[in-house]
Amino acid sequence: MNDGTVLMDSVAALLRSKGERMTAPRRAVLTALSNATGHLSMEEVVTAVAESAPSVHRASVYRTLVALSDLGVVQHVHLGHGATAYHLTGAEGPHLHAQCRRCGAIQDLPNDLLSEVARRMGAAHGFELDATHVALSGLCAECAAIDGDDHIVDELPTDHRHGHHHSH
Amino acid sequence: MNDGTVLMDSVAALLRSKGERMTAPRRAVLTALSNATGHLSMEEVVTAVAESAPSVHRASVYRTLVALSDLGVVQHVHLGHGATAYHLTGAEGPHLHAQCRRCGAIQDLPNDLLSEVARRMGAAHGFELDATHVALSGLCAECAAIDGDDHIVDELPTDHRHGHHHSH
DNA sequence: GTTGTTGCAAATTGTTTGCACTGGT
DNA sequence: ACCAGTGCAAACAATTTGCAACAAC
Numbered sequence: 001m002n003d004g005t006v007l008m009d010s011v012a013a014l015l016r017s018k019g020e021r022m023t024a025p026r027r028a029v030l031t032a033l034s035n036a037t038g039h040l041s042m043e044e045v046v047t048a049v050a051e052s053a054p055s056v057h058r059a060s061v062y063r064t065l066v067a068l069s070d071l072g073v074v075q076h077v078h079l080g081h082g083a084t085a086y087h088l089t090g091a092e093g094p095h096l097h098a099q100c101r102r103c104g105a106i107q108d109l110p111n112d113l114l115s116e117v118a119r120r121m122g123a124a125h126g127f128e129l130d131a132t133h134v135a136l137s138g139l140c141a142e143c144a145a146i147d148g149d150d151h152i153v154d155e156l157p158t159d160h161r162h163g164h165h166h167s168h
Numbered sequence: 169m170n171d172g173t174v175l176m177d178s179v180a181a182l183l184r185s186k187g188e189r190m191t192a193p194r195r196a197v198l199t200a201l202s203n204a205t206g207h208l209s210m211e212e213v214v215t216a217v218a219e220s221a222p223s224v225h226r227a228s229v230y231r232t233l234v235a236l237s238d239l240g241v242v243q244h245v246h247l248g249h250g251a252t253a254y255h256l257t258g259a260e261g262p263h264l265h266a267q268c269r270r271c272g273a274i275q276d277l278p279n280d281l282l283s284e285v286a287r288r289m290g291a292a293h294g295f296e297l298d299a300t301h302v303a304l305s306g307l308c309a310e311c312a313a314i315d316g317d318d319h320i321v322d323e324l325p326t327d328h329r330h331g332h333h334h335s336h
Numbered sequence: 337g338t339t340g341t342t343g344c345a346a347a348t349t350g351t352t353t354g355c356a357c358t359g360g361t
Numbered sequence: 362a363c364c365a366g367t368g369c370a371a372a373c374a375a376t377t378t379g380c381a382a383c384a385a386c
Binding site for chain 2: 078080081082098100101107109113114116117120121125126127128129130131133134135136137138139140141144
Binding site: 020058059064 | 366367368
């Protein structure tokens with residue numbers, strides 16, 4: 001549990017400056033995101049919010065996440081499957097993400113990792129890469145070791161995100 | 169319209185070797201994928217299949233795509249949003265994909281583009297990158313030019329895939 | 337004839353929306 | 362007091378699944 005008054009106030013100001021309002025659900029979402037170490041899936045946000053404010057409806061979490069995204073306060077990262085992870089902008093600075101397609105663990109990566117590639121893509125195809133927006137896919141060290149013995153999941157069981165899990 | 173007899177036969181053999189069967193729906197899906205120049209979304213596969221075999225049910229396309237993926241005959245690429253694109257394995261050799269988050273266009277990229285990065289990730293984090301499996305995100309040349317003037321879509325209207333569209 | 341596969345409809349899962357009401361400013 | 366934001370339920374969309382009929386082998 002974090003103080004978070006500063007965050008709350010600055011976002012409140014930002015909201016008001018656009019004619020929007022700071023409300024309990026929005027506070028709850030912000031709290032959830034700021035207490036989280038890393039990234040949260042929709043489901044995780046909903047769960048976290050439910051703990052601190054059970055009356056907040058699922059739909060409001062969706063709407064809040066959109067609102068805060070528009071504001072630029074939260075960012076989202078598309079993970080391999082259909083899942084999306086959310087985190088406060090600048091929570092830990094801009095960085096890239098890689099997700100293990102077997103265990104679902106997310107790994108943060110330095111944001112300059114792809115800068116050379118980005119430059120090359122820009123030069124060759126005019127494509128302006130935004131690598132922070134989608135997670136790279138692959139196998140984490142642990143899973144790469146276990147590797148081919150049992151078959152690869154790819155379509156994860158709909159929610160292993162974050163943290164390392166290893167079924168065996 | 170392509171011949172495709174060779175493909176059909178070899179897949180049929182592969183299927184039989186695993187106790188599975190070559191059926192009309194599967195042929196239709198294979199035909200759809202082999203006639204396509206690039207990648208097809210589920211919707212596009214369904215549509216293409218419907219043309220050559222109207223009696224084939226949506227659900228069978230889903231099941232077929234899974235079956236053929238397990239077989240290794242088709243591959244899928246996760247695009248920015250929840251969408252997934254399918255293509256025959258080796259249709260045009262392994263390659264990377266980048267998707268414009270504004271217009272949704274998909275760009276193929278040489279498969280060695282990330283090899284240096286992959287090496288670095290392997291060395292530093294033990295992460296075994298499989299870059300062909302998820303599309304990179306960014307802005308294509310055209311959209312980068314238009315750029316910031318109207319707001320970026322990101323969550324695409326559920327189906328601009330493939331080919332360039334520019335609403336204005 | 338056996339059994340993998342299909343078509344269909346119903347069940348899931350994930351997200352959005354219309355609307356009357358509540359609460360921030 | 363005004364109107365953005367909320368809770369709720371219903372609408373949507375996308376995908377999966379149980380099952381009887383069917384067809385590949």
